[in-house]
Amino acid sequence: MGSYVEADRTNPSKFYAWSGNTFYISSDKGLTLKPSAATNLPAARRFKAVYGHEGNIWLAGGSDTTAYGLWRPTDSGATFTKFANVEKADNVTFGKAAAGQTYPTVFIVGQVDGVRGVFHSTDQGNSWI
Numbered sequence: 001m002g003s004y005v006e007a008d009r010t011n012p013s014k015f016y017a018w019s020g021n022t023f024y025i026s027s028d029k030g031l032t033l034k035p036s037a038a039t040n041l042p043a044a045r046r047f048k049a050v051y052g053h054e055g056n057i058w059l060a061g062g063s064d065t066t067a068y069g070l071w072r073p074t075d076s077g078a079t080f081t082k083f084a085n086v087e088k089a090d091n092v093t094f095g096k097a098a099a100g101q102t103y104p105t106v107f108i109v110g111q112v113d114g115v116r117g118v119f120h121s122t123d124q125g126n127s128w129i
Helices: none
Strands: 004-007 015-019 022-026 046-049 057-062 068-072 088-095 105-112 115-121
Touching: 004 046, 015 046, 046 088, 057 105, 068 105
Parallel strands: 068 088
Antiparallel strands: 004 015, 015 022, 046 057, 057 068, 057 088, 088 105, 105 115
């Protein structure tokens, strides 16, 4: 698989990269990349940095024979937490925040509660529609 690179959408000095099962972090505009301490990450699929929220990255990936799902750090990729309510995730992106919310709406292509489809969350992944 190839590598993926994404800029932090808030801090122009931060860049993130993902290759194989390793997540990398740069705080010098991409000049150097250091591996994250995060472990048990899946083989690369997709990840996105959230605009307006420094250090917020959502990672979708895996396969039926490896770890599979949706992960999120809020510390620029130093640690990742897997969403228990998302069984599989193949892609992730963001849209306009819902009325009364400050965090963007999250969209995934994946599997939630045994159902495959396109889902969105207006509460940072706590629930999916």
